[in-house]
Amino acid sequence: MQQKYQIVSGTGTANNATPTVALIAAQGAGKVIRITAYIITVTTAATGGSGIVSFKDGTTTLMSWDANALMNSQVNLGEGIGYPISANSAFNLVAENAGGNQATVNGSCVGYVVQ
Numbered sequence: 291m292q293q294k295y296q297i298v299s300g301t302g303t304a305n306n307a308t309p310t311v312a313l314i315a316a317q318g319a320g321k322v323i324r325i326t327a328y329i330i331t332v333t334t335a336a337t338g339g340s341g342i343v344s345f346k347d348g349t350t351t352l353m354s355w356d357a358n359a360l361m362n363s364q365v366n367l368g369e370g371i372g373y374p375i376s377a378n379s380a381f382n383l384v385a386e387n388a389g390g391n392q393a394t395v396n397g398s399c400v401g402y403v404v405q
Contacts, residue, residue, distance in 0.1 A: 295402035298323060304385040305394040314381040317403050323381055324372030328399040329364040332357050338389025348379040357385060357393035372401055
């Protein structure tokens with residue numbers, strides 16, 4: 291019997307004014323999001339040094355990149371596999387740690403929900 295999953299996706303921009311953006315909201319108790327692909331692009335570099343951009347499982351950093359220069363990263367983690375996010379946690383895009391202004395970063399992701 292083939293199992294069907296709910297597909298979820300999100301797009302957002304984190305910056306100095308809004309440093310944390312939920313790309314995919316928590317799906318509820320006992321539900322896990324598995325991220326299958328993402329794209330992240332720094333369109334304006336952080337100022338003052340030490341800037342980073344990251345994807346977070348709630349508040350836990352999953353992947354992070356230097357945001358002191360323009361960059362782009364994209365990954366396809368495989369349909370039907372994906373990277374699991376903790377149950378009832380959001381998948382967040384974050385710009386942080388800059389000595390001056392935070393970077394402006396665009397992020398998009400897709401995944402599915404497992405009960």
